[in-house]
Amino acid sequence: MTEEASRDTVDSLAREHGLELLRFAYLLCGDRQLAEDLLQDVLLALHRRFPDHLPLDNPVGYARRALANTNVSRARRRSSGEVVTDVLPDTMPVDPHDPAERDALWQALRRLPVRQRTVLVLRFYADWTDDDIAAALGARRGTVRSLASRAMVTLRADETLTAPEGGRS
Numbered sequence: 001m002t003e004e005a006s007r008d009t010v011d012s013l014a015r016e017h018g019l020e021l022l023r024f025a026y027l028l029c030g031d032r033q034l035a036e037d038l039l040q041d042v043l044l045a046l047h048r049r050f051p052d053h054l055p056l057d058n059p060v061g062y063a064r065r066a067l068a069n070t071n072v073s074r075a076r077r078r079s080s081g082e083v084v085t086d087v088l089p090d091t092m093p094v095d096p097h098d099p100a101e102r103d104a105l106w107q108a109l110r111r112l113p114v115r116q117r118t119v120l121v122l123r124f125y126a127d128w129t130d131d132d133i134a135a136a137l138g139a140r141r142g143t144v145r146s147l148a149s150r151a152m153v154t155l156r157a158d159e160t161l162t163a164p165e166g167g168r169s
Helices: 003-007 010-029 032-049 061-078 104-111 114-125 130-137 141-157
Strands: none
Touching: 010 032, 010 061, 010 114, 032 130, 061 114, 061 130, 104 114, 104 130, 114 130, 114 141, 130 141
């Protein structure tokens, strides 16, 4: 395999952009282990589809879109399989040293519905246009704008996110 061909594989994508894609997945889902699972699922799907060579102009963008779609699909599957119970399951202890656990904005983002959080991450972190987000989510541009608007209204109304004294509210 030539050096050029070895750079255009799923393995090279994972080595060169794995951490960046993991951060993106974490922003989408808000859970470290779930982000790792999402990224693993996407890389595995890419490898199954393109085992020898990635014939993509923008493999990182393709992977981001796949992460967004996989995250929304997983949330839909999970919510349809939830069962109401009287007993709460054991939860993992919260690490008080994890900056995400102390960050009020991150906590507020976690409370948003998956599609609203996904739209905000794609818009403000990935700097995608509404048309790009709509294409990635299989939705209309108006739906994307509506999801973003509802998410922003929710964040503005969140009492845990207060403006510093003398700042805008």
